[in-house]
Amino acid sequence: MKTVPHRLYLTEEQMPKQWYNLRADMKELPDPLINPATMQPATEADLYPVFCEKLAHQEMDNETRYIDIPEEIQEMYKMYRPSPLIRAYNLEKALDTPARIYYKFEGNNTSGSHKLNSAIAQAYYAKEQGMTGLTTETGAGQWGTALSEACSYFGLDLTVFMVKASYEQKPYRKAIMQTFDANVIPSPSDTTNAGRAILAEHPDTTGSLGCAISEAVEKAVTTPGYRYVLGSVLNQVLLHQSIIGLESKIAMELLDEYPDVVIGCAGGGSNLGGLIAPFMQDKLLGRANPQIIAVEPASCPSLTRGRYAYDFCDTGKVTPLARMYTLGCGFIPSPNHAGGLRYHGMSPILSKLYHDGYMSAISVEQTKVFEAATLFAKMETILPAPESSHAIYAAMEEARRCKETGEAKTILFGLTGTGYFDMTAYTAFHDHTMTDYIPTDADLEVGFAGLPKIPGIQE
Amino acid sequence: MKTVPHRLYLTEEQMPKQWYNLRADMKELPDPLINPATMQPATEADLYPVFCEKLAHQEMDNETRYIDIPEEIQEMYKMYRPSPLIRAYNLEKALDTPARIYYKFEGNNTSGSHKLNSAIAQAYYAKEQGMTGLTTETGAGQWGTALSEACSYFGLDLTVFMVKASYEQKPYRKAIMQTFDANVIPSPSDTTNAGRAILAEHPDTTGSLGCAISEAVEKAVTTPGYRYVLGSVLNQVLLHQSIIGLESKIAMELLDEYPDVVIGCAGGGSNLGGLIAPFMQDKLLGRANPQIIAVEPASCPSLTRGRYAYDFCDTGKVTPLARMYTLGCGFIPSPNHAGGLRYHGMSPILSKLYHDGYMSAISVEQTKVFEAATLFAKMETILPAPESSHAIYAAMEEARRCKETGEAKTILFGLTGTGYFDMTAYTAFHDHTMTDYIPTDADLEVGFAGLPKIPGIQE
Numbered sequence: 026m027k028t029v030p031h032r033l034y035l036t037e038e039q040m041p042k043q044w045y046n047l048r049a050d051m052k053e054l055p056d057p058l059i060n061p062a063t064m065q066p067a068t069e070a071d072l073y074p075v076f077c078e079k080l081a082h083q084e085m086d087n088e089t090r091y092i093d094i095p096e097e098i099q100e101m102y103k104m105y106r107p108s109p110l111i112r113a114y115n116l117e118k119a120l121d122t123p124a125r126i127y128y129k130f131e132g133n134n135t136s137g138s139h140k141l142n143s144a145i146a147q148a149y150y151a152k153e154q155g156m157t158g159l160t161t162e163t164g165a166g167q168w169g170t171a172l173s174e175a176c177s178y179f180g181l182d183l184t185v186f187m188v189k190a191s192y193e194q195k196p197y198r199k200a201i202m203q204t205f206d207a208n209v210i211p212s213p214s215d216t217t218n219a220g221r222a223i224l225a226e227h228p229d230t231t232g233s234l235g236c237a238i239s240e241a242v243e244k245a246v247t248t249p250g251y252r253y254v255l256g257s258v259l260n261q262v263l264l265h266q267s268i269i270g271l272e273s274k275i276a277m278e279l280l281d282e283y284p285d286v287v288i289g290c291a292g293g294g295s296n297l298g299g300l301i302a303p304f305m306q307d308k309l310l311g312r313a314n315p316q317i318i319a320v321e322p323a324s325c326p327s328l329t330r331g332r333y334a335y336d337f338c339d340t341g342k343v344t345p346l347a348r349m350y351t352l353g354c355g356f357i358p359s360p361n362h363a364g365g366l367r368y369h370g371m372s373p374i375l376s377k378l379y380h381d382g383y384m385s386a387i388s389v390e391q392t393k394v395f396e397a398a399t400l401f402a403k404m405e406t407i408l409p410a411p412e413s414s415h416a417i418y419a420a421m422e423e424a425r426r427c428k429e430t431g432e433a434k435t436i437l438f439g440l441t442g443t444g445y446f447d448m449t450a451y452t453a454f455h456d457h458t459m460t461d462y463i464p465t466d467a468d469l470e471v472g473f474a475g476l477p478k479i480p481g482i483q484e
Numbered sequence: 485m486k487t488v489p490h491r492l493y494l495t496e497e498q499m500p501k502q503w504y505n506l507r508a509d510m511k512e513l514p515d516p517l518i519n520p521a522t523m524q525p526a527t528e529a530d531l532y533p534v535f536c537e538k539l540a541h542q543e544m545d546n547e548t549r550y551i552d553i554p555e556e557i558q559e560m561y562k563m564y565r566p567s568p569l570i571r572a573y574n575l576e577k578a579l580d581t582p583a584r585i586y587y588k589f590e591g592n593n594t595s596g597s598h599k600l601n602s603a604i605a606q607a608y609y610a611k612e613q614g615m616t617g618l619t620t621e622t623g624a625g626q627w628g629t630a631l632s633e634a635c636s637y638f639g640l641d642l643t644v645f646m647v648k649a650s651y652e653q654k655p656y657r658k659a660i661m662q663t664f665d666a667n668v669i670p671s672p673s674d675t676t677n678a679g680r681a682i683l684a685e686h687p688d689t690t691g692s693l694g695c696a697i698s699e700a701v702e703k704a705v706t707t708p709g710y711r712y713v714l715g716s717v718l719n720q721v722l723l724h725q726s727i728i729g730l731e732s733k734i735a736m737e738l739l740d741e742y743p744d745v746v747i748g749c750a751g752g753g754s755n756l757g758g759l760i761a762p763f764m765q766d767k768l769l770g771r772a773n774p775q776i777i778a779v780e781p782a783s784c785p786s787l788t789r790g791r792y793a794y795d796f797c798d799t800g801k802v803t804p805l806a807r808m809y810t811l812g813c814g815f816i817p818s819p820n821h822a823g824g825l826r827y828h829g830m831s832p833i834l835s836k837l838y839h840d841g842y843m844s845a846i847s848v849e850q851t852k853v854f855e856a857a858t859l860f861a862k863m864e865t866i867l868p869a870p871e872s873s874h875a876i877y878a879a880m881e882e883a884r885r886c887k888e889t890g891e892a893k894t895i896l897f898g899l900t901g902t903g904y905f906d907m908t909a910y911t912a913f914h915d916h917t918m919t920d921y922i923p924t925d926a927d928l929e930v931g932f933a934g935l936p937k938i939p940g941i942q943e
Contacts, residue, residue: 031562034493103490104574104865115563115637133592135867135902177862178574197656197907204861204910402663403636406563408594443594445904448656451663 029125031114033276035107041271042094044264047302047374049090050309053381055260055373056348058084059335064479067345074246075253075344076261079150083261092264094146101145101178102268105134110276111440115404117424124427126420127282128440129273129300130407135201136171138365138410138442139296140256143265144168147254148175157250158182162212162237164292165365165412166191166198167442168256173205182251186212186220186240190231191364195446212237219243219341233357234293234368239341257293258338258347258372266299273437274303284315284437286423290415291319291328291386292365294372300439301384308383317384318423319375320415322394324462325358327351327371328379328386330469334476335483336370346477349376352464353472359462361391362450363411369472387419390461394418395454398444410442411450488584490573492735494566500730501553503723506761506833508549509768512840514719514832515807517543518794523938526804533705534712534803535720538609542720551723553605560604560637561727564593569735570899574863576883583886585879586741587899588732588759589866594660595630597824597869597901598755599715602724603627606713607634616709617641621671621696623751624824624871625650625657626901627715632664641710645671645679645699649690650823654905671696678702678800692816693752693827698800716752717797717806717831725758732896733762743774743896745882749874750778750787750845751824753831759898760843767842776843777882778834779874781853783820783921786811786830787838787845789928793935794942795829805936808835811923812931818921820850821909822870828931846878849920853877854913857903869901870909 048054060067072081083092094102113126131139151159159181163169169185176183185207192199192211199209212232213220219239223230230236238255245253256262277283287304289297297319307313319328327350336351338344351370352358358367371379378384391411398414400421401407409417420438427434444451453459478484507513516525531540542551553561572585590598610618618640622628628644635642644666651658651670658668671691672679678698682689689695697714704712715721736742746763748756756778766772778787786809795810797803810829811817817826830838837843850870857873859880860866868876879897886893903910912918937943 030496037489101865135861135865135904137904141865174862174865178865197904200907200911200914201867201904203914204858204867206862399663402594403633403665406560406594406600406633406637408660408663445594445596445656445660448659452659455659455662 027281029112029280032109032111033279034109035272035276037103039275040107041268042099043091044094045091045267045271045302045306046086046089046264047305048087048260050306052309053377054087055377059346059479061342061346075242077150077154077156077252080147080261083264084259095149098146098149105141107272108133110273113405116401119400119404120421120424120428122424122428123431123433124424125433125435126424127437129269130440131269132410132440132443136167136174137445138167138171139266139269139299140168140171141174142268143256143262143295144171144175146265148172148179148181151252152179152181156181156252158248159252159254160184160241160245161254161256162186162234162241164188164191164234164367166195166446167365169202169207169209170198172254173202173207176207177205183207184244185209186214186237188212188232188234188237188364190360194449198446212240214240217243219343223340230357231360233340235340235354238339239343242339242343257295258370260374262295263298263372263374266295267302269296269299269439270302270304273300282435283313285434286316286318286436288318288320288416288419288436288438290366290412290441291321291371292412293368294375296439296441298372298375305378305383318419319379319384319386320419321386321388322361322363322366322415323388323390324361324464325352325367326388327369329388332473332476333376333380335479336476338370346479347373349373350379352469353475355475356472361462362447363391363415365412366415389415389418390463392454392459392461395451395459397421408444409440410444411447413441486739488571488739491568491570492738493568494731494734496562498734499566500727501558502550503553504550504726504730504761504765505545505548505723506764507546507719509765511768512836513546514836518805518938520801520805534701536609536613536615536711539606539720542723543718554608557605557608564600566731567592569732572864575860578859578863579880579883579887581883581887582890582892583883584892584894585883586896588728589899590728591869591899591902595626595633596904597626597630598725598728598758599627599630600633601727602715602721602754603630603634605724607631607638607640610640610711611638615640615711617707618711618713619643619700619704620713620715621645621693621700623647623650623693623826625654625905626824628661628666628668629657631713632661632666635666636664642666643703644668645673645696647671647691647693647696647823649819653908657905671699673699676702678802682799689816690819692799694799694813697798698802701798701802716754717829719833721754722757722831722833725754726761728755728758728898729761729763732759741894742772744893745775745777745895747777747779747875747878747895747897749825749871749900750780750830751871752827753834755898755900757831757834764837764842777878778838778843778845779878780845780847781820781822781825781874782847782849783923784811784817784826785847786828788847791932791935792835792839794938795935797829805938806832808832809838811928812934814934815931820921821906822850822874824871825874848874848877849922851913851918851920854910854918856880867903868899869903870906872900
């Protein structure tokens with residue numbers, strides 16, 4: 026094994042020039058999207074009113090294995106990438122583990138997370154198609170910030186529907202988006218039919234990603250020159266995020282390393298799908314057999330306690346239906362501080378891979394997550410985002426198991442972002458006022474009861 | 485000229501193993517510190533009650549040109565260094581300038597600034613000497629955060645006196661320090677004699693760095709096993725911060741570049757002194773003649789409107805006296821948002837170099853600074869700290885002059901940190917509620933009238 030530096034940065038020449046499309050190597054593909062207007066499989070053209078054409082194509086493209094990253098996107102990637110692959114020497118020491126722990130740190134940019142990787146791509150294709158504006162939703166605010174930066178860079182207008190819980194917990198996130206000229210609206214709002222309907226039914230709701238999606242889609246399809254973009258769940262997003270895994274794999278190869286375990290937090294699946302992409306490829310092609318673990322909040326356990334079923338991607342039921350692990354699009358998660366993981370569903374690609382046994386999943390209570398986050402911060406001097414800290418928790422548990430068994434496993438996890446805008450949560454943890462929320466089976470049944478009926482497919 | 489990547493990171497092997505001590509090459513040294521108890525030049529031993537012995541030695545060492553960085557400090561540096569040297573391609577394009585703009589970005593760590601470079605060194609030497617705790621003051625909160633991280637890493641207690649204006653503007657900064665187990669107290673406080681005296685005279689003061697220093701020093705000298713550490717002004721701090729300039733110079737050499745102009749923001753001088761160190765050496769030794777520019781806030785213009793005189797480093801008059809550019813230790817600056825630049829004096833080393841004509845200085849109103857910051861954020865996708873944005877403003881002005889004259893100058897500036905905890909200020913700028921504060925000559929006379937009398941030296 027080579028000497029491993031604390032932080033390994035690829036050179037610009039070593040950076041990937043293509044994204045990797047995991048679907049091209051899957052033995053069985055995810056089930057097709059269903060158009061809610063016809064209840065038939067959606068075509069690429071069905072998506073055009075909502076998505077830019079090239080993005081709609083990427084969404085449906087199950088065959089092209091490698092897709093060239095346009096020059097303009099590569100240029101903007103170079104403004105904050107490559108992100109470092111970091112060896113967690115101090116954390117290893119603190120845990121007294123024989124395991125070697127690596128993490129891919131995506132938080133060293135103003136959006137504070139990996140979200141910029143797809144924001145840039147989606148804004149670029151919108152500009153290329155002559156659009157004038159975009160709409161989106163944001164949970165923790167990281168996606169909204171990322172898209173604000175990308176739209177400002179490419180000269181596009183942007184309206185962001187921000188989950189009300191986050192809007193109130195994170196006023197500074199809103200201020201950053203405004204610095205990049207975005208129009209930020211707390212969701213549910215009275216500016217859309219979808220928002221008004223949800224407010225009528227649940228006047229005190231603190232919102233959810235699903236609900237904010239409905240509002241953003243409605244605004245996009247009713248505003249000329251606008252399209253909608255989404256920061257997670259979609260196949261196109263996982264495609265763009267494959268840059269995380271591709272860079273990680275190249276960096277590990279330079280160190281003569283290969284992960285025995287790959288761990289990512291999972292909300293809609295954007296980071297997890299991107300991080301694991303090339304390692305899952307190895308697994309699908311029988312070249313290697315890394316263990317792959319998704320970590321989700323106990324308050325919103327779509328993989329570990331959800332149903333594998335067709336469901337809307339949003340609360341307002343305006344999006345296509347996807348077959349995925351879901352808690353039901355009517356499920357409104359309790360206000361866990363990891364706003365970015367408060368989503369009722371899960372990427373259809375990841376759902377299928379999980380369903381077919383290629384990866385495992387665990388769920389964790391937030392107090393345990395913040396305990397891990399605090400230790401990590403002290404050891405590694407990076408204050409992690411609550412979302413990312415789910416992966417930290419699982420990596421630490423794995424490293425502790427290695428201590429018991431004596432195995433010197435190589436662990437790779439995704440540190441998706443920083444927690445600078447999550448200090449309300451850290452303070453709650455510090456003051457012992459943080460509590461855990463675990464839905465009861467009865468709570469979940471309410472969400473499942475609302476799963477849509479699709480004639481001949483899901484009765 | 486070689487192809488210049490957007491971001492250049494040195495490898496661990498290329499990182500400097502020694503700090504550079506600018507004093508060893510100065511033609512004339514700064515005047516000695518004066519012990520306020522004796523009104524005679526202070527000895528190294530005079531400093532021992534306040535500073536750790538090795539740091540007191542570094543403070544007084546005018547001769548050793550290069551000082552080895554202890555292994556343990558190098559190890560912790562590797563957790564967030566090297567910091568990137570970034571070519572501002574997009575900013576150049578936006579300004580349509582023939583100039584080549586580079587910046588050394590020190591904000592990619594949880595402290596959010598360059599302050600960690602000296603915090604680690606000072607905490608290390610305290611631990612080595614068997615101390616159990618440290619005290620300090622913090623303005624913008626970056627130094628306090630940095631020291632919290634360093635103390636947590638080395639297992640030391642820490643009490644931080646935080647300038648009240650910042651404590652109120654930046655509650656999240658306080659929360660981060662608490663995450664790293666620091667005890668954070670708003671200054672002036674009623675926990676010290678110095679704080680109580682200031683509160684009695686100015687009950688409504690929002691505090692100042694000078695005042696917080698008095699409190700921190702008092703707490704250190706009255707608590708067994710404690711020492712005081714300071715994040716700026718001191719010679720030892722400039723020594724540790726020379727890592728910024730040394731890395732910058734190595735990176736520029738790899739690109740076959742050398743700066744015509746080096747620009748840094750200046751509060752107490754820690755970043756500026758560190759950034760310019762090796763370039764000033766070239767100037768002192770006649771090897772090159774880069775222009776060196778300090779940029780300070782118009783609200784606290786120590787270099788541009790201050791007096792070169794002996795003064796206390798703190799408001800409470802408990803520290804040694806230093807000859808420096810000062811507004812008088814009784815000067816309480818108006819609440820400019822760049823809390824890190826609200827200091828009445830300036831590093832004695834930089835003061836001497838400025839006095840002797842080796843560098844120039846300008847002052848800027850904060851609204852202009854935030855205008856520059858916002859453009860920079862949009863172009864470079866990094867949200868800069870208000871402090872750093874003073875340097876951005878000056879670099880942009882220089883690049884605009886190059887556009888007029890057609891000169892293709894190479895500009896290097898220090899981007900000391902990120903503005904994630906300064907969103908209150910960005911919001912004020914965005915909402916047009918931000919105003920400028922420029923002290924009148926009469927305001928300054930009040931500060932100058934309080935300059936100390938030193939028999940035979942300053943009557």
